[in-house]
Amino acid sequence: MKKIFTILPALAFMLASVNTFAQGVLKFESENHDFTKVTEGTIATHEFKFKNTGDKPLVISNVQASCGCTTPDWTKEPVMPGKTGFVKAAYNSNGRPGVFNKSITVTSNGTEPTKVLTIKGDVLTRAEAAKNYTPEQKAKSPKLTLTGNSHDFGKVESYRQVIAKFKVKNTGKTDLVISDVKTNCNCVSLQHIPDAIKPNKEATLELSYNPNLLGNRTEVVEIFSNDIVSEPAKVNLKAEVVKTLAPTSIVKEGTTSVPFK
Template identity: 85%
Template structure:
C-alpha cells in the first residue's frame, strides 16, 4: 500500500508534465511585412502564413488590428499539428498618404496566447506614383469605367439611408479592384467591397447614402481602385432631402385650415 501512495504523486507529476508540453505552436514564416511604396486608394493585402509545429491543434479565437484601416481575416478551422494556416491583413490606403506602421494581434490557444504581426509601408499620391510607372505597367493596368454616373433618389428623408446601384466596367487588361469611395459630406459609403472585376466584365456597386442636410443635394462620389492610368471615377448622387415623408392631413379649426399628423 505504501508503494502505491508513493507511485501516485510521481504519476500525477508525469501526467502534468506531459500536459504542459502538449500544445500547439504557431510558427510564422515572417512576422513583419513591408509593402514599401503603395499608391493612395489601393487596398494592399498580405497573407502571413504559419505552421503548427506543436503536438496539439491550434484554434485562433480572434485577430484584432490596431486601427480600422486594416481588415484582418484568418483560418477559422482548427489547424492540426504539421498543418498550415494564415492571417490575412488588408490595408486601405484611401485618404492616408504617408508612412504607416500597423499591428495585428493574434489570439489563440497556442503556446504563445498572443502573437503580434506588423505591416508597414509608405502611401504616395497617385500623381507621385504615376511618375514611376513604366509604359508596360500602364498598358497592363485595369481601367475603371462608370456606365451610369448619375443616380437620382428623388425625395428622401433626412438621416434615412437610401441605396444607389452603380454599374461599372473594367476595360483594362488586368483585374480591377475597387477599394473605397470618398465624398466631401462623408455621407456615402460602399456597402461591401466587390470581388475583383475581370477584364471586359461588369459589376454593380451598392452605395449607401445617409443624407444629413436638407434641400436639393448633389453629392459627388469618387471611386478609388487600382486603375493607375485614370483619376478616380466620379458619380453624382442627387436627392431632394426633406424632414419627413409621412403624409399630412388638414383639419378645420374655426375658419382656418391647419395641418394634422
C-alpha cells in the same frame, strides 16, 4: 505501501507535465511584412502563413488590428498538427498618404496565447506613384469605366438610407479592384466591396447614401481602385432632402382646413 504513496505523486506530476506540453504551436513563416510603396486608394493585402508545429489542434480565436484601416481575416477551423493556415491583413490606403506601421494581434490556444504581426509601407499620392510606373505597368493596368455618372433620388428623408446602383466595367488588361469611396459630406459608403472585376467584365456598384443635410443636395463621390492610369472616377448623387416624408394630417377648423399638429 510507502513506496506506492511515493510513486503516486510522481506519476501525477508526469501526467500533468504531458498534458501541459501537449499543445498547439503557432509558427509563422514571417511576422513582419513591408509593402514598400503603395498607391493611395488601393487596398494593400498580405497573407501571413503559419504552421502548427505542436501536437494538438490549434484554434485562432480572434485577430485584432491596431486601427480600423486594417481588416483582418484568418483560418477559422482548427489547424491540425503539421498543417498550415493563414492570417490576412488588408490595409485601406484611401486618404492616408505617408508612412504607416500597423500591428495585428493574433489570439489562439497555442503555447503563446498572443502573437503580434506587423505591416508597414509608404502610401504615395496618385501623382507621386505615376512617376514610378513603367510603360509596361501602365499598359497592363485595369481601367474603371462607368456606364453612368449621375443618380437622382428625388425627395428623400434626412438620415434615412437610400441606395444608388451604377454599372462598372473593366476595360483594362488585369483585374480591377474597387477599394473605397470618398465624399466631402462623409455620408456615402460602399454597400459592399465587389469582387475583383475581370477584364471586359461588368459589376454593379452599390452606393449607400445617408443624407445629413437638408435642401437640394448634389454629393460628388470619388471611387478609388487599382486603376493606375486614370484619376478616381466620380459620380453625382442628387436629392431633395427633407425632415420627413410623413404626410401632414388635415383637420377642419370652422370652414378652413388646417394642418393637424
